Structures are given as structure tokens and as C-alpha cells.
Amino acid sequence: MYLNPLKGLLLVSLLNIGEIHAASDSVHFDWFEYEGKDVAFSDPVPEGSFQNPILAGFYPDPSMCRVEDDFYMVTSTFAFWPGVPIFHSQDLVNWEQIGHVLDRPSQLDNIGDKVSESIFAPTIRHHDGVFYMITTAVQGINNFYVTATGPAGPWSDPILLPWVDGIDPSFFFDDDGRVYITHNGLPPQRESLYEGHRAVWLWEIDMESGEPIGEGKIIVNGGVDLSEEPVWIEAPHIFKRGDWYYLTCAEGGTSQNHSQVIFRAKSLGDEWIAWEENPILTQRDLSPDRPNPIDAAGHADFVQLENGDWWASFLAVRPYEGGFYGTGRETFLLPVEWTEDDWPIILPAGQEVPWTLPKPDLAPSEVSMPTTGNFSIREEFDGDELGMEWITLRTPVHDWSSLEEKAGFLSIDPLAVELSELDNPSWLCRRIQHATYSASSSLLAPAPGVEAGVALLIREDHYFFVGIQYVNDEYVVFLEKADGGEGQIVVQVPLxxxxxxxxxxxxxxxxxxxxxxxxxxxxxxxLDLAENEDATILTTQKAWGFVGTMIGPYARLEATE
Known part of the structure; x- marks a missing residue:
């Protein structure tokens, strides 16, 4: 049975994470429903066009590669587990998840990490029949890569890169067989001239030994123009077109000042020249009051089609009034145009990222579940396995969920783990993919000593938990809310x-x-339990971080004195 892969997991380790006890009585959830209702998605998509974002909800830092007629994409997951979803498409528009790259504790153990720590931006590449995913485990093993002969895995255990500092590593396989890694790293002399001063590094690597060939070197210091104090140069990717090597990077930070910039050189040993018309993608110069804005665009990766066309995936956000958004950073797609003197442009200056645009010239892909637009899903928990969209927070150390214990139900053995703890709560969750939505779930009233219901969380101290517990010989439903601190019961009603x-x-x-x-x-x-609560506590503006809101069934043991 595939429980993402929570089913069949053995106890890994209890060292340094405290003692955890499972309840003898499971909580049984009968079904879960979700429906998106965003106004921006309400108009039908014209024939021959597609809808942005292509992956709605918390799917940031996209990277993609092409293998003949197939495309593969990965995105960041931070402290959620399994790590790094991998998607397949044949049209760049419709994406089917085929697995997770990091689905074993030997690959990823992030107990103790905060929600927005752990796995940062991944890059996926394919070379000579092997897939490579390279990324950074912040607060963990740092930079590493894994390999697989098939995109759905199994993927290898991590191959560590202790000589690579910083974040956002990326592979480049040159035509002459030499292999390079680029990454965001420390500036010259390891001293920042100002807040956000970083550099892009280039290393050649011996893939047989896993060791660098010679010393790494800085190829971009600060960004496009150091005199203007550019910040957070990151997510570097090298690709080749014609006689030019191109280096594309994010610059400006991943919020409203986010952008994508481009450099090029005739050889990897030459100076990298920034295009004078940079950035090649940004929304920072547009009015924040425009209707249905798409903001914070950047962190792009490029892919070339068989017919020679180029496309770019990138992250952006969809804020509503006040600049709030709880959907996190999402994956968008745009075509790449080339100037007469061979510079790429994802979006001309002053233009808005379009919600709909013509599809790539590719045969359509079929998918089992929509990833954008307004849609509804109902999970009956009556199959042999859960869909891959169901994940959990941090690496599980107990087999606490099952579809077999009670037929037609998701059974959760509650752990004594609060949502606020840097541990693995017995909470199965999926992404919120809309600003306007409804969700519901049916469960059976649990045994005394257990609290169970539905949790929505964007950070350890920013969440809602609507649940039920047995108190003084009767059941009581309650709403627990955390708005920057400990969770507090804000309302409770006896049943x-x-x-x-x-x-x-x-x-x-x-x-x-x-x-x-x-x-x-x-x-x-x-019964109305709580009306018009402040949903902005589930947004990036209130709960700083790199993820979006997650929702799903949660159960825990009641705290004891």
C-alpha cells in the first residue's frame, strides 16, 4: 500500500525527538472534500489555450527537463514529507505526479526543522540515461544530489557535496562530457558588502569520484550590477544555445522584488556578461492595485522543445486585497522569445503575467487530477492507496495511518505531538490551492483522551484546528487558533x-x-462554530515563510498534567 509512503514505515529513531506514544484507539475519517472557487478562475479557458498557474498552490521553485517527448518537473517541499514531488507531462501544461524523489528516511530526516527549513529549491536534469535531482537540505545534510534510471524512482540515497555552500545547486552537463555545478554562495572573501549580497559559484565535478576538479570560482558577484547593490542572486541554471552559454538566475528576493536575470559567455572560462535590458521577467514595476494580480515572478528554469521553441517555468504568487495570499508560491509557464542578438525574454518589461495564453505546440497530456483552475475533489478513503497529493509534516517515525484498519476509512493513530512542535504530528494534509474554497470531512467521534478533526497550517504558530474531544462525560467541538503564538481555544460547543x-x-x-x-x-x-475568523493568519504576510497553507485530517492525544 502506498501511503506516501507512510504505510509500512518502521520506527526509525526516537533519539533527540522525545518520547512519543500512540493511542490504542484509532480515529476513523470517512471522507474528505475540497472545492476551489476563485473568481480569477471563473472564466472558461479559450480553446487552444491553457491556465496559469499550471501547478496551483504550494509548488515553488520549479525545475524541469525534457527527455525526448517527455517533460519532468520537481518543486520544493521544505519540511513536508515525502520530499520533492516529481511530475510528468507531454505538453508542459497538464502535469501528473508520478512520485516523490525523497521518500525514505535514509534520504530525508528532517525532525526538528521548522516548516520553512529543510528541502530548498531542487533542480532536475537528465544525462546519458540517468536522472539527477540536486538540492539543499537546510539545517540538515546541506547540498546533495540523488540519481535514478527512471523518473518515478527508486532514487538513490544522497550523495553529499560538502564543498558546496549556500543553496540552490544546479547541474550542467556540457557537450564535451564535462560536468559542472552552479549554486548561490558566499561573496568574495566571504564578506557581504550589504544585506543580501551573495554570489554565484561554478565548480567542475568528477562524477566518478564525486569530488571537485580544481577550485570553485565566483562567476557573478552580487548580481547584474554590483554598484546598485542587488540582493539574493540565486537559483542559477546554465544552458547552451548555439555558440553561447547562458546563465539565468533569480534576483531581488522571492517576494515583490523578485525577478529573473540573464548572463552569457562564449565559454565557461570567460567573463559572464549581463544583458543590458535585464530583468527578463519581473512584476515588481506594476501597480499592486491592478485586478487579479500575479506577483513575485522569478526563479525560472528553461526547456527547449523538439521544434526549437523555448519555454520557462517559474514561481509567482496570486495575492488578493491587501497583498495577502495563503496559497504560497506556485508554478507558472510562459514561452521564451529571443531577440535578434540572441538574448532570451520571458516577459517584456511592463507586461503582466497572463492568466491564459496559447498552449505549446505539443500533443495534449491526460491527467487524473486537475492542478489548476476551479475544481472539486472527494477522497473516499476506500482505495488501496492514497493519492500522492497527501503528505505529512516532517519524516514520520511511526506507522500511524492506515487504509486497511477499517475498510472505507482513513484510520489515524493519534500521537502526543502538537502542531506547534518541530516533530511529526499525526496529520495528513494536502495543499490549499485557492483563496476562496470550501472543505469538509466526516469522522467518527473518537474515544476519550483523543482530539480529532481538521487542521489548516502554514507555520507552527499560525494554524486553525477544528476538532472534537470528550470532556466531562460529553463531546465538545472546538476551534483552536494560533496567531503567532501558542494555540488557544477560541470557541467550544457541547454536543x-x-x-x-x-x-x-x-x-x-x-x-x-x-x-x-x-x-x-x-x-x-x-451548527455555526465560528464565523468570519481572520484567514490572513494563514498567509505569508502574517506567517513569514516559503510554504502555503496545508489542510487535512489531524488527531492527537490530549495533553496530560
Missing amino acids: PELKEGEALVFKIEADRSEISFKVQTEGSGE
């Missing part, structure tokens, strides 16, 4: 008629900055 094992449904309605919670039982009908 005296509810008995253990009877069904109840939690319903959540979110409309941008407001979110409401309801509960429904057969005996009590539908």
Missing part, C-alpha cells in the same frame, strides 16, 4: 447527544480574508 463512534462532519468555508467553521451531526443538525 450532548453525540455518542462515541457516531459520525460528525466539519465544514470550512474560506473567502480570501475570512474563514468560517461549522459542525454537523445527525442529532444536532448543522
Whole structure:
């Protein structure tokens, strides 16, 4: 059974993470529903066009490669597990997830990491029949890569790169067989001239030994123009077109000042020349008050089609009024145009990232689940495995979820782990992919000593947990809220008629900055638990970080004195 891959997991280690106890009575969830209702997605997509973003919700830092008629893409996952989803497409528009690159504790053990730590921007490349994924495990093993002969895996255990500092490593396989790594790293003399001063490094690597050939060197100091104090040069990718080597990087930080810039050289040993018309992609010069804005565009990767066309994937965000967004950084797609003197442009200055545009000249791909637009899903928990969109927070150390224990139900053995802890809570989650949405889930009233329901979280101290517990000989439903601190019960309502094992449904309605919670039982009908709560606590502006809001079934043991 595939439980992402939570099923069949053995106890890995309890050292340094505290003692964890599983409850003897599982919590049983019957189904889960989600429906997106964003206004920006309400118009039909014209025939022959596609919808941006191509991966809605928390899918940042996209990287892609082509292998004949197939395209593969990976994105960041930070502290969520399994790490680094991998997608397949044949048209660059419709993407089907085929696995996770980091799906074993031997590849990724991130207990103790904060939500926005752990796995940063990955890069995927293919060379001579082998796939390579290279990334950084911040607060962990740092820079490493893994390999596979098939994109769905299995992928190797990490091959460490201790001589690579910084983040965002990327491979480049040259035509002459030599292999290089670029990455964001420390500036000259390891001293920053100003906040955000970084550099792009280039190393040649011996793939047989895994060791560098000679010393690494800085090929970009600061950014396009050091005199203007550019910040956070990162996500460097080298590619070749004709007689030119191109280096494309993100610059300006991953928020509103984000951009994509381009350099080129005739050989890897030459000076890299920045294009005088940089950046080649940004939205920072546009009015934030424009309708349905797409902002923070950058962190691009390029791919060439069989017919010679070029396309770029990149991250951007979709804020609503006030600049808030809880969907995180998402994956977008645009064609690349080339100037007469061979410079690439993803989007001319002053233009908005389009919501819809003509598809690439490729045969359409079929997918089993939509990844953009307004859609609805219902998970019945009645199959042999969960979909790959279901993940958890940090590497599990217990086999705490099952689809076999009770047929037609997701069974969770609650752990004594709070959402605020830097551990693995017994919480199965999926991405929120819209600013306006509804979600609901049915579960059976749990045994005394257990709290269970639905949790929405963007950071350890920014979450909602709508749940039920048994208190003073009766069931009580409650809403727990964390807004920058410890979780607090903000409302609770008794359900005296509810008995253990009877069904109840939690319903959540979110409309941008407001979110409401309801509960429904057969005996009590539908009750308004909390109306128009502040949904902005689940946004990047309130809870700084690199992820988006996640939602799903959660159960925990009640705290004991």
C-alpha cells in the first residue's frame, strides 16, 4: 500500500525527538472534500489555450527537463514529507505526479526543522540515461544530489557535496562530457558588502569520484550590477544555445522584488556578461492595485522543445486585497522569445503575467487530477492507496495511518505531538490551492483522551484546528487558533447527544480574508462554530515563510498534567 509512503514505515529513531506514544484507539475519517472557487478562475479557458498557474498552490521553485517527448518537473517541499514531488507531462501544461524523489528516511530526516527549513529549491536534469535531482537540505545534510534510471524512482540515497555552500545547486552537463555545478554562495572573501549580497559559484565535478576538479570560482558577484547593490542572486541554471552559454538566475528576493536575470559567455572560462535590458521577467514595476494580480515572478528554469521553441517555468504568487495570499508560491509557464542578438525574454518589461495564453505546440497530456483552475475533489478513503497529493509534516517515525484498519476509512493513530512542535504530528494534509474554497470531512467521534478533526497550517504558530474531544462525560467541538503564538481555544460547543463512534462532519468555508467553521451531526443538525475568523493568519504576510497553507485530517492525544 502506498501511503506516501507512510504505510509500512518502521520506527526509525526516537533519539533527540522525545518520547512519543500512540493511542490504542484509532480515529476513523470517512471522507474528505475540497472545492476551489476563485473568481480569477471563473472564466472558461479559450480553446487552444491553457491556465496559469499550471501547478496551483504550494509548488515553488520549479525545475524541469525534457527527455525526448517527455517533460519532468520537481518543486520544493521544505519540511513536508515525502520530499520533492516529481511530475510528468507531454505538453508542459497538464502535469501528473508520478512520485516523490525523497521518500525514505535514509534520504530525508528532517525532525526538528521548522516548516520553512529543510528541502530548498531542487533542480532536475537528465544525462546519458540517468536522472539527477540536486538540492539543499537546510539545517540538515546541506547540498546533495540523488540519481535514478527512471523518473518515478527508486532514487538513490544522497550523495553529499560538502564543498558546496549556500543553496540552490544546479547541474550542467556540457557537450564535451564535462560536468559542472552552479549554486548561490558566499561573496568574495566571504564578506557581504550589504544585506543580501551573495554570489554565484561554478565548480567542475568528477562524477566518478564525486569530488571537485580544481577550485570553485565566483562567476557573478552580487548580481547584474554590483554598484546598485542587488540582493539574493540565486537559483542559477546554465544552458547552451548555439555558440553561447547562458546563465539565468533569480534576483531581488522571492517576494515583490523578485525577478529573473540573464548572463552569457562564449565559454565557461570567460567573463559572464549581463544583458543590458535585464530583468527578463519581473512584476515588481506594476501597480499592486491592478485586478487579479500575479506577483513575485522569478526563479525560472528553461526547456527547449523538439521544434526549437523555448519555454520557462517559474514561481509567482496570486495575492488578493491587501497583498495577502495563503496559497504560497506556485508554478507558472510562459514561452521564451529571443531577440535578434540572441538574448532570451520571458516577459517584456511592463507586461503582466497572463492568466491564459496559447498552449505549446505539443500533443495534449491526460491527467487524473486537475492542478489548476476551479475544481472539486472527494477522497473516499476506500482505495488501496492514497493519492500522492497527501503528505505529512516532517519524516514520520511511526506507522500511524492506515487504509486497511477499517475498510472505507482513513484510520489515524493519534500521537502526543502538537502542531506547534518541530516533530511529526499525526496529520495528513494536502495543499490549499485557492483563496476562496470550501472543505469538509466526516469522522467518527473518537474515544476519550483523543482530539480529532481538521487542521489548516502554514507555520507552527499560525494554524486553525477544528476538532472534537470528550470532556466531562460529553463531546465538545472546538476551534483552536494560533496567531503567532501558542494555540488557544477560541470557541467550544457541547454536543450532548453525540455518542462515541457516531459520525460528525466539519465544514470550512474560506473567502480570501475570512474563514468560517461549522459542525454537523445527525442529532444536532448543522451548527455555526465560528464565523468570519481572520484567514490572513494563514498567509505569508502574517506567517513569514516559503510554504502555503496545508489542510487535512489531524488527531492527537490530549495533553496530560
